[in-house]
Each structure stands twice: as C-alpha cells, then as structure tokens.
Amino acid sequence: MYTIWKRRGPPEGCARKLRAILVGLGVGQMALAGGILAARAFATDASVKIDNFAFNAEDLTVPVGTKVVWQNVDDAPHSIIAANREFHSKALDTNDEFSFTFAQAGEFTYFCGLHPFMKGKVIVKP
Numbered sequence: 468m469y470t471i472w473k474r475r476g477p478p479e480g481c482a483r484k485l486r487a488i489l490v491g492l493g494v495g496q497m498a499l500a501g502g503i504l505a506a507r508a509f510a511t512d513a514s515v516k517i518d519n520f521a522f523n524a525e526d527l528t529v530p531v532g533t534k535v536v537w538q539n540v541d542d543a544p545h546s547i548i549a550a551n552r553e554f555h556s557k558a559l560d561t562n563d564e565f566s567f568t569f570a571q572a573g574e575f576t577y578f579c580g581l582h583p584f585m586k587g588k589v590i591v592k593p
C-alpha cells in the first residue's frame with residue numbers, strides 16, 4: 468500500500484477521508500479505554516502492593532463488600548495468609564495477584580507465609 472501511494476501519491480480526497488476515519492477510531496478507542504478503566508475501577512475496589520518485603524498500605528480501611536487485590540511487585544515471591552486462615556494465597560511471583568472480597572465487617576490481620584515478619588491489616592467497616 469505504501470509503495471503504491473509513494474509511486475502514485477494518494478488522491479487528496481482519499482487522504483482526507485482516511486484522516487477522518489483515523490480520528491474517529493482514536494475517539495472510539497479512548498471511549499473504549501475509559502469504559503474498561505471504569506469497569507476495572509468498579510470491580511477492583513482496593514489494592515495493596517507488595518514491594519520491598521512490605522505490604523503497602525500496611526493498614527487498609529474499606530467498606531464491607533470490597534474486593535481487595537494484592538499485587539506482588541517485588542522481586543521476591545510472597546504470599547498472603549489471614550491470621551484467622553479465612554483466606555490464603557499461593558506464593559505469588561512478581562506481578563502475580565491475589566484477591567479476596569470482604570463480606571463481613573471486622574479487622575483482618577494477615578501475614579506473608581514466606582516471611583512471617585511481613586504483616587498487614589484490612590479494616591472492614593460496616
């Protein structure tokens with residue numbers, strides 16, 4: 468296509484139409500991306516990053532029904548184990564995620580199964 472255009476040159480009207488289509492696509496894509504972001508923000512209510520052998524935020528306060536997503540952005544593997552054993556992840560490699568939806572109010576402490584000195588807490592408000 469490029470070589471044909473280079474040799475003959477695209478007709479001006481065609482180029483203008485193509486530009487209009489590309490601009491239209493751009494707007495459509497932005498709307499789509501916005502929709503995906505909005506959907507993701509709605510589904511993922513809170514996130515905890517695991518980095519440098521720590522949970523960040525260490526203490527997280529959320530309303531009942533919140534899905535909390537832990538993401539390991541550290542180089543080392545980590546896991547999430549509730550002190551009351553209500554939830555329990557496998558060892559998460561770098562960029563792995565684990566999520567748990569808190570359906571009941573209360574304070575939920577957890578730790579890393581591989582490094583038990585790593586502790587965190589989710590405070591779930593009614």
Ligand SMILES: [Cu+2]
Pocket residue numbers: 520544545546579580581582585
């Ligand atoms: Cu760990």
